[in-house]
Amino acid sequence: MRVGDVLRMNRRPVDIQPESEYRAFGMRSFGRGTIRYVPTIGSGLTKLPHFKFNSNALVLSNIKAWEGAVGVTDEEDAKCVASSRFLFYEPRGEEVDVRYMRYFFLTRRGLGEIGKASRGSADRNRTLSIRAFEQIKISLPHPVEQRRIADKLDLLLTEQAKAMVQSPSVRDTQQLMTSGLDKVLGRWAQGFVRVDNVCRMVSDTVHPGADRGEATEFVGLEHIAPHFGERIGSRPLGEEKGRKFRFAPGDILYGYLRPYLNKVWLADQHGLCSVEQYVLRPTGGMPAELIAAGLRSKRTLDEVLGATHNLQLPRLRSGLLLAMEIPFIPPANQAQALADLEEFDKKVRELARTQQHRDEVLAALRPAILDAAFSGRL
Structure with missing residues (x-):
């Protein structure tokens, strides 16, 4: 059946009054449902x-x-107003x-049909043609x-969505990493030490075309994983x-631009980095x-956030970083602290990989369930 034979568009124009209150309607991509924005006056809506x-x-x-x-x-949703960007279709009879x-239009096949009916080459300019859509x-x-399949999909996809929301997230693992560092280091620390007492800042500048020495790669902020101290x-x-x-x-590379991302990496190679990163060279104290x-720990991160939270584009000044204090591990405790740190890092990173794999599996369930439903396997 043609879409236009079983569905008809039904939306009614609204004369928007500048001082009256309205609630705008919106949608999320990837089948994640509708949005009801907070009420606003008519003059705050789009001009569409x-x-x-x-x-x-x-x-x-x-x-x-x-x-x-x-x-x-x-x-x-029906209490909202929607701009002309949204198309609303109702059944012409009882057969749909x-x-x-x-659900059909969320399958790979259905999305492919919509894609063919959406004109334009750039993603932001791909507009669904009403005529082409109704010809699908x-x-x-x-x-x-139809109702049996829709009921079954309602149940299965609701459970899949719950699993996605309720499962631990990458953010949970990041928080575990930073807070756990405080505990691991605190077990062996004897007080605190200023950053500039255990390392110095190095500004070995290389201009375009100049000798790069032993450096063969560039490692920028985009190449450092937040909170994990890992080059990606x-x-x-x-x-x-x-x-x-x-x-x-x-050397330790510390990202001072948007420091809330907590991008700290202990280099294991020669290279060049951006000037948005401080290069810290340990002086032998630890x-x-x-x-x-210590620089990645929650205690330090909280101090960094407190020093930069009111900045529109947060940057941590070098003087502030060097004056901060990190846990001091005396020489007698350093070997055991290093062993505990290695074991902790290994466990949290393994957990992060497990969570990422689980998220990928849960995300893959949705298209698999939809395809099964429309190929007679559900």
């Missing part, structure tokens, strides 16, 4: 025409339908369940079977623009691993 609509309507964003901005409205239609053909089983990439040297800092194995861990 606005419409009222009914509940239990198939709704598509005409600019994001190709990436799954497809849903079904409920009674609370709009939930079934929604879909196989419709008996209404009883690099790029070969050769196309540098602007000055860079040279670093050596054993092993570099313990210094880097």
Whole structure:
């Protein structure tokens, strides 16, 4: 059946009054449902025409339908006003369940059909053609079977969404990493020491075309994982623009731009980094691993946040960083502290990998369930 044979568009123009209060309607991509924004006066809405609509309507964003901005409205949605960016369709008769239609258009095949009906080359300019959408053909089983499939998908995808929300997140692991460092270091620490008492700042500047020494790679902020002290990439040297800092194995790179990201890395190679990173070179008072861990710990991060929270583009001044205090591990305790730190890092990183794998599996369940439903396997 053609979409236009079983669904008809139904939305009613609204004369927006500048001083009256309205609640705007929106949608999330990837089938994640509708949005009801906080009430605002009419002058705060977009200048596009606005419409009222009914509940239990198939709704598509005409600019994001190709990436799954497809849903079904409920009674609370129907209290909102929607801009002309949203298309609302209702059944022409009893032979179609709009939930079934929604789920079909969230399958890989359905999204492919919407993609073909969305004109434009750039993602932000891909607008769904009403005429092309209504020409899409879909196989419709008996209404009883449509409802059975839709009911089953409601149940399964609700459980899948709950699992995604309730499972520990990457942020949880990051918090565990930073707070755990305080405990590991605190077990062996004897007081605190200023950063500038255990390392010095190095500004070994390299300009474009100058001798790079032993450096072969560039490691910027984008190549450091937040909170984990881990390098996740690099790029070969050769196309540098602007000055860079040279670093050596054993140096600690500290990202001072947006320091809340807590990007700290203990270098194991020669390289160049951006000038948005401080290069700290340990002076022998403590092993570099313990210094880097102290800089990544929650105590230090909280102090950094307190010093930069009111800045529009947070930057941590070098003087503030060097004056901060980290746990001091005396020589007699350093070997055991290093062993505990290595074991802790290993466990948390293994947990992070497990969580990432679980998230990937849970995310893959949704398209697998939808494809099963529309291929007769559900």
